[in-house]
Amino acid sequence: MTRQREKDKLPIIIEAAKVIFACYGFHDSHIAKIAKQAGIAEGTIYLYVRSKEELMIRLFEHQVGSFIAALQEQLRSIDDARAQIRCIIQQHLAKLEEDPELARVFQFELRQPNLTIREGIAPILRQYFQIIEHTIRLGQQQGHFDPTLSAVLVRKLIFGGINEVATSWVFSQKDYSLRSQGEPLLRMILKGITT
Amino acid sequence: MTRQREKDKLPIIIEAAKVIFACYGFHDSHIAKIAKQAGIAEGTIYLYVRSKEELMIRLFEHQVGSFIAALQEQLRSIDDARAQIRCIIQQHLAKLEEDPELARVFQFELRQPNLTIREGIAPILRQYFQIIEHTIRLGQQQGHFDPTLSAVLVRKLIFGGINEVATSWVFSQKDYSLRSQGEPLLRMILKGITT
Amino acid sequence: MTRQREKDKLPIIIEAAKVIFACYGFHDSHIAKIAKQAGIAEGTIYLYVRSKEELMIRLFEHQVGSFIAALQEQLRSIDDARAQIRCIIQQHLAKLEEDPELARVFQFELRQPNLTIREGIAPILRQYFQIIEHTIRLGQQQGHFDPTLSAVLVRKLIFGGINEVATSWVFSQKDYSLRSQGEPLLRMILKGITT
Amino acid sequence: MTRQREKDKLPIIIEAAKVIFACYGFHDSHIAKIAKQAGIAEGTIYLYVRSKEELMIRLFEHQVGSFIAALQEQLRSIDDARAQIRCIIQQHLAKLEEDPELARVFQFELRQPNLTIREGIAPILRQYFQIIEHTIRLGQQQGHFDPTLSAVLVRKLIFGGINEVATSWVFSQKDYSLRSQGEPLLRMILKGITT
DNA sequence: CATGAATGAGCATTCATTCAT
């Protein structure tokens, strides 16, 4: 019984939550279903998480957190801001296409009326936004992007565009590649913000 | 308590639903609250609407429907597709800024996990999408927009961009004008899709 | 506008109630359905009847009342108590077979847990019971029936028997004649109570 | 408030349901009342039973089921069909007199307009009917009962008679013994069906 | 007399969370 074992059910729970949230949405995802999916008792979930809301937040933290870490790792080896933008769009779409359940949860619950969830998710999302905005400012410094543009607004266009493309795909028959939308999307955006 | 005989309380109910949905989100908007807001009895709502879900759908139909009608009217007098895009973005943002409660509902519930609502809303949204796509194709015919671009993808960028800008504003302190974001957003988009 | 017209919707209402009660049972027979069946407004029913319960009672009074009146008329011309018993059983079964909707209501609601209905129905039923018991006592005086038998108990056997036969028929496919059960039933009963 | 861990509260729930159903009838027996009577929470009932209807059916199964089992045990040691009929009538009346609450429920709900309940109860009732009919056919084989009589019809007379006697008692002041009605009832019936 | 829109108390059922084991 190593100490690490104590907490090793959390990933299982989060994974189960992802599957169930993706399938039913937050409100129709009952703790009983998630517990069953995880192969554990309902009460056990509450040893790792304070509430259903926190479970959703933890899921975001876990998934988006690791995505951001990997993304930053990749961006570090890219100098050109234009290439960085390409990387961001590609990785974002690839991640969702790879994990359609995550995609469903992300597109469904990104804009939660539920304040607790919204506020729990916000910091993670903000982190991602800052990465994008940072890249944009870098591009402006490099002289690639129009320096008069607001980095925040550009980020909104980029994130909004990716998001809409992803949402359409999630609700579609998925008979086309999500990734393949990245390049034409990128072209429009780059052209739109180039000096 | 006063028994009114107006015979059409639907607009009152929809207006009340908008206020309550905006404030609490769909799931925490109880029929009792909506009825109270409308100044009528709970049962009365069910004389006009089959269910809470239908109420949400009716709200969309009503609000987005009239927006679309007015928008189409305006577009008819505009020849240049670029000016049409400007009009769409401006009207969209203006509408939401004018009616912040509608804005909240729209940004909250646009992507519903609830299948009934999602499917009820879909046709109205699709109508709006087609207007945008139609304008894009017009611009391509007019030689203003890159004819190799997919009109659907361009629409996703435009709608996604508007949407993200609006969402940020809804969740913000609203200490800035939403409308004012239209012009710089438009500039990027037009530049991005120009031949 | 003759004075009699004032009350002429009651039979229509009662007839409609019979149809609906037969189809759905008392609790699932909504006033709205009955009103629709009667071709009148819901509120109109309350001009003739104080409550849904009273409607049920009125239905019993009306139907069983006229049945009893006709029965008594016939019994008056029959001297032999055995023939009277035959007449009662035959008429009872014939009435239900003639009017299957009445049969359903009668067999469903005869034993109501609802106190108001039960007490409203009781006097009518008691009247019928007394006719049967009177016939039995007559038969005992005529020397046909065992004088040591309790007339009340014999009535219970007769009414219970008829009732069970009728109930089975109501719940069956009705691919056999209810009336035809009268004669063999009668034979058993008469044999059972003969001196 | 005390959290019990008996793991099988079904008998407690059924017993409580019997009391409440007897007192108020099915429709006016609210789950809250039954839960209170059982000393448990409302939700707990639904851990054992799917719906209020099922609760009624389970009550029948439980009570009539055990009655039938005991009855069959007794009948096995009786050879003469006439004595078997006596046994059936006596046991039936004794059971209801012993447990007046069961008697009320039985007499109230035996003929349910509610289809779900009616169909749920039917198989159990049918089982009882077959026992009676089987005894009648035995008596016909033994030469005691008129072989030209339909066993089904005889059963209807017997069950109908018992039922009416029981119903009267249930609705009466109960100032007389129900059991005591068995012997005179039996005498009439036996006489009525004897060869 | 007739109407039918409006009322609002009423209720079965659900489900996140707890806690004795």
Place this chain on the structure above:
DNA sequence: GATGAATGAATGCTCATTCAT
């Protein structure tokens, strides 16, 4: 730590009845 039976507050919807017209 793990369990899952028990809890009970919470809520959408129904429908008998009323009453302004």
